[in-house]
Amino acid sequence: MMYKRQVQYYETDKMGIVHHSNYIRWFEEARIDYMRQNGIDYNVIEKQEHLMMPVVAVDCKYKTGAQYGDIVAINTDITLFNGVKLIFSYTVLSEDDNVLATGTSTHCFVDMDFKPVRIKKDNVNLYNKLCSLLKE
Amino acid sequence: MMYKRQVQYYETDKMGIVHHSNYIRWFEEARIDYMRQNGIDYNVIEKQEHLMMPVVAVDCKYKTGAQYGDIVAINTDITLFNGVKLIFSYTVLSEDDNVLATGTSTHCFVDMDFKPVRIKKDNVNLYNKLCSLLKE
Amino acid sequence: MMYKRQVQYYETDKMGIVHHSNYIRWFEEARIDYMRQNGIDYNVIEKQEHLMMPVVAVDCKYKTGAQYGDIVAINTDITLFNGVKLIFSYTVLSEDDNVLATGTSTHCFVDMDFKPVRIKKDNVNLYNKLCSLLKE
Amino acid sequence: MMYKRQVQYYETDKMGIVHHSNYIRWFEEARIDYMRQNGIDYNVIEKQEHLMMPVVAVDCKYKTGAQYGDIVAINTDITLFNGVKLIFSYTVLSEDDNVLATGTSTHCFVDMDFKPVRIKKDNVNLYNKLCSLLKE
Numbered sequence: 144m145m146y147k148r149q150v151q152y153y154e155t156d157k158m159g160i161v162h163h164s165n166y167i168r169w170f171e172e173a174r175i176d177y178m179r180q181n182g183i184d185y186n187v188i189e190k191q192e193h194l195m196m197p198v199v200a201v202d203c204k205y206k207t208g209a210q211y212g213d214i215v216a217i218n219t220d221i222t223l224f225n226g227v228k229l230i231f232s233y234t235v236l237s238e239d240d241n242v243l244a245t246g247t248s249t250h251c252f253v254d255m256d257f258k259p260v261r262i263k264k265d266n267v268n269l270y271n272k273l274c275s276l277l278k279e
Numbered sequence: 280m281m282y283k284r285q286v287q288y289y290e291t292d293k294m295g296i297v298h299h300s301n302y303i304r305w306f307e308e309a310r311i312d313y314m315r316q317n318g319i320d321y322n323v324i325e326k327q328e329h330l331m332m333p334v335v336a337v338d339c340k341y342k343t344g345a346q347y348g349d350i351v352a353i354n355t356d357i358t359l360f361n362g363v364k365l366i367f368s369y370t371v372l373s374e375d376d377n378v379l380a381t382g383t384s385t386h387c388f389v390d391m392d393f394k395p396v397r398i399k400k401d402n403v404n405l406y407n408k409l410c411s412l413l414k415e
Numbered sequence: 416m417m418y419k420r421q422v423q424y425y426e427t428d429k430m431g432i433v434h435h436s437n438y439i440r441w442f443e444e445a446r447i448d449y450m451r452q453n454g455i456d457y458n459v460i461e462k463q464e465h466l467m468m469p470v471v472a473v474d475c476k477y478k479t480g481a482q483y484g485d486i487v488a489i490n491t492d493i494t495l496f497n498g499v500k501l502i503f504s505y506t507v508l509s510e511d512d513n514v515l516a517t518g519t520s521t522h523c524f525v526d527m528d529f530k531p532v533r534i535k536k537d538n539v540n541l542y543n544k545l546c547s548l549l550k551e
Numbered sequence: 552m553m554y555k556r557q558v559q560y561y562e563t564d565k566m567g568i569v570h571h572s573n574y575i576r577w578f579e580e581a582r583i584d585y586m587r588q589n590g591i592d593y594n595v596i597e598k599q600e601h602l603m604m605p606v607v608a609v610d611c612k613y614k615t616g617a618q619y620g621d622i623v624a625i626n627t628d629i630t631l632f633n634g635v636k637l638i639f640s641y642t643v644l645s646e647d648d649n650v651l652a653t654g655t656s657t658h659c660f661v662d663m664d665f666k667p668v669r670i671k672k673d674n675v676n677l678y679n680k681l682c683s684l685l686k687e
Contacts, residue, residue, distance in 0.1 A: 151440070151443065152292060152443055152447065153292060156291050157295045157296075157347055158603060160605075162288075163575065163606040164572050164579075165572075167571065167575055168423070185484075195566060197566065197568075197616070198613060199613050200613065201610065202610035203608065203610075204607065205606060205608065205609075208605070212457075212458040287579065287580055294467060299470040300436050300443075301436075304561045307436075307560055308559055320620075322619065331430060333432075333435075333477070334435040337474065338474035339474075341472065344469070425570050427564050427565035429564070429565065429568075429619055430565075431565045434560075434561050436561060
């Protein structure tokens, strides 16, 4: 599932390339798009299911700096899901398919008071959808 | 009332100077610091008074671009307050007292559902404090 | 010329709506897109013409806060151009065509050392294109 | 070496806590402060030594979300340095010394054209300073 977006001027820093922190934000964009493409609307999760999926860990390896005006594509997969912990893996690609960066984000499931939620029991629909997306 | 802060690397863009949008964020930092120095804790306003002060207008004029590592000082004043509308004015200064930028932010008062609040009636303390800060 | 984009989660703040500083960044996105749609590639301007168009003033009026997940459309026009100063005007619209915000950004033309450039003389192509875009 | 800073309103997201991407920016603030406290001015490195230290990898584990108004302290150490690769480790602490997050950033050394530089040979001063800071 590819998510494409253009590099913005305000995302660069004085090195002339995209500031490394922005890739973490791109992961979020790609993750939300990936879920939506797969029938999971994060807005609905928060507003109707009263569930949040905070990030508990993130990592990124940078190969080549993206530049202002570049179109980057981000490939997202779910590489771990056990009902409690969910890991997304990302590959950021240039237009000519060079890998610019790779990374992961790890999430848990909490209610609006940040208390852990066992979605296998309490949100069977979401649980089943995420199970079906887990890459084998 | 001077608020000082150092320019961060991630605030620059590929022009080599601070991205113009960050001055709007600095205004927020300076405004919150200005209020705190004058006995108004914005955290208390939101959490205890259940009041928010959203920005309804903002403007900024840029003279010279601040650079990474610079220490900038931001001078804040209240230049209008009538119980409904509140205007802060800012001057961003370099270490050698050159004006880097000037601007204003205009705020209203709303409850947690974004409904307008007449603080003259409902938050007399805040109303009086803000009145006393209004620059003549 | 409409530029559409989706509101990102990381653009919200604890009020639950988009932080006001991000509209200034959206103006940049819309402006660059507007220029590209009209045959002016800002990347080319910087890299080949060795010209920059820094922001010398910006303002924004906020009517209703955009929320995470919203699709916003930004309409951009050139409302002043005299060879030295260039003003873009923006209207941010919701999907049902409500005005969320309006604003302007004012630009000058400088070389890579931030020295003023008279584009009427030195960049006739750019000058003519901008003239043709000026809204009457 | 402790670096302290206050959590800004614009750093929060609609979950009500600091957006996770901002910790990566705090690491940068803490790293630059750590170097300065130890006699390495990153501005001098870029401007006089014509050397950059781009981030090639970053990771962060989040325990508890920092909130607007919190004072956070960031402890920085150098945990690996071999002349080619440099790793900083960070611990973000709350005011009552709870660990909010931990992470690392990995850097290399390049010239202004992003070509690798062997600082052991070409920047003996910087090499020796970094060696002396490496935590045993």
